[in-house]
Amino acid sequence: MSNTRTNENVIAITGASSGIGEETARQLVDNGFKVALLARSEDKLNMLVDELGKENAFAVKADVSNFNEVESALKSVKEHFGRIDGIFANAGRGAKAAGIEKGDVEDWNGMLGANVNGLLYTAKAGLPYLRDTKGHFIITSSVAGRIALKGSVYGASKWFAYGFGQNLAEEMREWGGRCTTICPGMVNTPFFDEPKEDKLQPADIANSVLFALRAEASACVREVYVMPAK
Numbered sequence: 001m002s003n004t005r006t007n008e009n010v011i012a013i014t015g016a017s018s019g020i021g022e023e024t025a026r027q028l029v030d031n032g033f034k035v036a037l038l039a040r041s042e043d044k045l046n047m048l049v050d051e052l053g054k055e056n057a058f059a060v061k062a063d064v065s066n067f068n069e070v071e072s073a074l075k076s077v078k079e080h081f082g083r084i085d086g087i088f089a090n091a092g093r094g095a096k097a098a099g100i101e102k103g104d105v106e107d108w109n110g111m112l113g114a115n116v117n118g119l120l121y122t123a124k125a126g127l128p129y130l131r132d133t134k135g136h137f138i139i140t141s142s143v144a145g146r147i148a149l150k151g152s153v154y155g156a157s158k159w160f161a162y163g164f165g166q167n168l169a170e171e172m173r174e175w176g177g178r179c180t181t182i183c184p185g186m187v188n189t190p191f192f193d194e195p196k197e198d199k200l201q202p203a204d205i206a207n208s209v210l211f212a213l214r215a216e217a218s219a220c221v222r223e224v225y226v227m228p229a230k
Helices: 019-030 042-052 067-081 105-133 153-173 202-213
Strands: 010-014 034-039 057-061 086-089 136-140 178-184 223-226
Touching: 010 019, 010 067, 010 105, 019 034, 019 042, 019 202, 034 042, 034 067, 042 057, 057 067, 067 105, 086 105, 105 136, 105 153, 136 153, 136 202, 153 178, 178 202, 202 223
Parallel strands: 010 034, 010 086, 034 057, 086 136, 136 178, 178 223
Antiparallel strands: none
């Protein structure tokens, strides 16, 4: 994809019902894209479709930790819009307790289902569509996937996301596709119980997605590393 855009470009977003995914959907529509919204919260997705307009947005309820749901959702997107030009694999969650010794195994299973399996499943189900359009796969990793955090299983899951993005970029390169891994510092989203107004905002990450998508066809933005200015 080049920086020449038409209203036929379709980007599917996982974790689209709030935070980074929700704001990215808004900015993409404002910049001439169509968006497919995937998340578990059907009510929130439908509200966002109403805001963005049904001519611009399409919602499908899906849990990324379930491969069959992801596969079915992306099939519905292709049937609705006729194409998928990009996928923003943004869905993820944190752990309730820090550290290994105090960690909860069931909580880990849920987090890894979203952060690791969800990423794998989204790529597995989505790559055939992106191959058709020589499209773009974008991943939300984290600064936590580039540094050591004492006992952090969440951080380890983001190390996976970071490494997976680098490997996937090489695989997609063989057929003209592109892959970008975005590594934000702390972002003020519902991920946290308390507001983080002095940190990055969802719009900052949405801008990073747009930056990667708008790169010339001759260039692949492999990584965007974004930290709060303060």
